Amino acid sequence: xxxxxxxxxxxxxPKPYTATPQHRRAAKAAAxxxxxxxxxxxxxxxxxxEGSGGSTGxxxxxxxxxxxxxxxxxxxxxxxxxxxxxQANFKKVLQEFEKRTxxxxxxxxxxxxxxxxxxxxxxGGQPPDIAMLPQPGAIKQAVDKGWAKELGSEAVKExxxxxxxxxxxxxxxxxxPYGVYYKAxxxxxxWYNNQVFENAGASEPETWPDLxxxxxxxxxxxxxxxxxxxxxxxxxxxWFENVYxxxxxxxxxxxxxxxxIKWTDPxxxxxxxxxxQVWGKPDWIAGGANGALQTDFPASVTQVFTGxxxxxxxxxxxxxxxxxxxxxxxxxxxxxxxxxxxxVGDNGPVVxxxxxxxxxxxxxxxxxxxxxxxxxxxxxxxxxxxxYLSPNKNVPNSDYPNAVQQKIAKALIDAGDxxxxxxxxxxxxxxxxxxxxxxWKILQDFLKNxxxxxxxxxxxxxxxxxxxxx
Numbered sequence: 511x512x513x514x515x516x517x518x519x520x521x522x523x524p525k526p527y528t529a530t531p532q533h534r535r536a537a538k539a540a541a542x543x544x545x546x547x548x549x550x551x552x553x554x555x556x557x558x559x560e561g562s563g564g565s566t567g568x569x570x571x572x573x574x575x576x577x578x579x580x581x582x583x584x585x586x587x588x589x590x591x592x593x594x595x596x597q598a599n600f601k602k603v604l605q606e607f608e609k610r611t612x613x614x615x616x617x618x619x620x621x622x623x624x625x626x627x628x629x630x631x632x633x634g635g636q637p638p639d640i641a642m643l644p645q646p647g648a649i650k651q652a653v654d655k656g657w658a659k660e661l662g663s664e665a666v667k668e669x670x671x672x673x674x675x676x677x678x679x680x681x682x683x684x685x686x687p688y689g690v691y692y693k694a695x696x697x698x699x700x701w702y703n704n705q706v707f708e709n710a711g712a713s714e715p716e717t718w719p720d721l722x723x724x725x726x727x728x729x730x731x732x733x734x735x736x737x738x739x740x741x742x743x744x745x746x747x748x749w750f751e752n753v754y755x756x757x758x759x760x761x762x763x764x765x766x767x768x769x770x771i772k773w774t775d776p777x778x779x780x781x782x783x784x785x786x787q788v789w790g791k792p793d794w795i796a797g798g799a800n801g802a803l804q805t806d807f808p809a810s811v812t813q814v815f816t817g818x819x820x821x822x823x824x825x826x827x828x829x830x831x832x833x834x835x836x837x838x839x840x841x842x843x844x845x846x847x848x849x850x851x852x853x854v855g856d857n858g859p860v861v862x863x864x865x866x867x868x869x870x871x872x873x874x875x876x877x878x879x880x881x882x883x884x885x886x887x888x889x890x891x892x893x894x895x896x897x898y899l900s901p902n903k904n905v906p907n908s909d910y911p912n913a914v915q916q917k918i919a920k921a922l923i924d925a926g927d928x929x930x931x932x933x934x935x936x937x938x939x940x941x942x943x944x945x946x947x948x949x950w951k952i953l954q955d956f957l958k959n960x961x962x963x964x965x966x967x968x969x970x971x972x973x974x975x976x977x978x979x980x
Contacts (some may be wrong), residue, residue, distance in 0.1 A: 575904075576668060576885035582612035584875040589618040589628065590642035590865070595834075599895040606891055607882045613875055623939065625651055628870065632657055639876040642865045643689065645935040645943070646680055649868055653683040659872035661687040661880055668884035676927035677901045681866050689866030690884045694901040695829045696918050697748050697861040697932060698851040701836070702825035703814050705845065706733050710824075714849040718753075721852045722787060725794055728824045735794045737823035739810030740802035740957050743950020747934040747942070748861065749827055750953060752851045754781040755859040755930055767933045769978040773970035779963055784854055786960035796823040799958045811835035815846055827851065829863070830899055830918050843914045850921070860929035862922070864901065893919070941977035948973045 592600055597617065604615040618638050620627040625648045631637045637657065643649050652658035661669075666687050669678050673691070681689030700721075707713070710731035715721040725735035739745045755763045758777040765771040766778070792798035796813060797805065805813070811832045813822040826832065833842055840846045850858050867883045869876045882888050889900035893909040903923045910916045922929075934942035934949055941948040949970060956966045 573887050573890065575887050576882060577664075578607070578611050578878050578882060579874060580612055581875050581878060584611075584613040584873075586613055586615045586640070586875050586879055587618050587638035588615060588640045588642070588867075588879070589620045589624065589631070589638040591620050591622045591624050591644075592642070593619065596897060599892050599898065602895070603883075603888050603891045606888070607879060610882075611875075611878060613878075615879065623943070624648065628652065628657065629655075632870070637870040639871045639873065640867050640869055640879055642692065643868050644863070644865045646689075646931060647936060647938065649681065649689045649866060650683050652868055652870070653688055657870050658683075658688045659869040659876075661690065661869065662877040665690060665877060665881040665884055668881050672884060672886055672902045672904045674901070674903060674926050676929065677864075680864075680931055689868050690880050691864045691866045691901050692883045692889065693865040694899045694922060695831055695863040696899060696922055697829040697863055698752055698859045699829060699832075699848050699918070700825050700827045700851055701811065701814065701832050701846060701848045703821055703845070704847045705819060706731070706821065706824040707847075709733075709819060712824075714847075715852045716850075716858075718756075718784065718787075718852050718854040725788070729794060733820065734796045734823045735825060736788060737796045737805070737810045737814050737826040738802040738957070739805050739807035739826075739828075740799070740954055741804055741806045743945060743954055744934065744943075745807055745810065745828070746953035746957060747949055748829070748932070749785060750781060751861050751930075751933045752827070752859040753784050753854050754778070754933075755861060756851075756854040756857060757781055757784060759855065760930060763930050763933065767930075767936045769937075769974050769980060773974055774967045778967055778970070782956065782960075782963045782966060785956075786963070789957050790960040802957060803954055808835045812837065815840045830915075831897070833914075834897055843912060848914060848918075860925050861932055862901075862929050863932045863935060937974070938977040941974050948977065 588604065590597070590600070597619070601617055604617065607613065608615055620641070624641060624643060628637060628641050641652075643652065649658065669681070669687065669690065677691050678687070681687060681691055706728060710728045710733065712724045712727045712731075715724045728735045754766070754777070757780055762771065762777050766773070766775070771777075788794060789799070795802050807828070810826050811828055812835055814824065814826045815821065815836050833846070836842060836846045852858065867880050869880055884902070886902050886904040889902045889905045890909045892898045893900055893905055894911060896911045896915065899915070899919055899922060901922060905919070907916050907920050910919050937943070937949070944950065952966060952969045952973065955969075956962065
């Protein structure tokens, strides 16, 4: 999803995987990011039950940290791909804005990819006032087409007070502010069935060698280690990005994200070689490669947390949003646990996604709504409801409804600018965000044949060069 020019304050190892000592710090988690509808729709729906991390917490005791104008008689529309509980929770945020300003805000359900939906609305002369866009590429496209309007001074002020520089930067195009990242997604996590780990005598790994050892321990206990939702190619890009960022480092990550280096670069070979240490063991994957390629993302999560002592798999690499697919019978933090994606290099990866509010019709009302969404007051409302993560550093951690969400949220904020936005969501959609094509399809083929590293690199480079035009 995004790329940032923010500086990294920690030391990263560009060398290929080796069994390094366990002195490195645990990975700092991040979110959004959002998920980016990930070129797909990584939107995470919240839930009101304890099992999925939701909450019926009181949202009436909202603070008043942001100044908003009176907007009686103003009508606004906000478009997003969110549905179900996530949409319902976001509407409560909009209702508080209505209460404070007197405006009337209508939620417009959008189809994915939302940029195409917005294009049809613009062509019809009826664009929404604000759209929640899940990718930096989508923001840039909206700017390039003349749809997006620059954020005003009040919204920029809120961003400056509440967001790290990295989160501000990914909402900019050519140095100008267009996006307010209201929602984030932490994509550097692995969820696991605690009962399986206890039965096997397995522990949470901090490094890649640890992860391989944990997988073998689980396998020896009679349970398949990994569930992979390979039917959706974006899940495989997440695996690659976490390995690549930790192993090659942030500078290489940024270069590859912009196609400034080729996919035939040795660093890509190193990452694919590391991935093959898991993907190349079909007995370690629920259903083998063919089974994984027929498993969608929700099922990849569910099958880890159903089946009693003998689920189809013990763990699944998935973002914070995975909790909405965990059955309510499994209590998060007790039955369903999570650890940061293990470090391959000297530091664990911090891959994030997110959804940004972008103004399409400039007005006093739309600027006020963007300002509201940049405030901790707005984010706190949805944080209390669960299934949501904010990059806003002034949202009280106690507003998140359970210890697991509080831990993930704290890790995101503590990461500061030491994170990278999902790489595939930064790429042109033809390469990084289209089912059955580009990176998604090539990594699906690699999952099926992880010995073909050179061939996979060549295919990735050919598709990337065509999509980027360089």
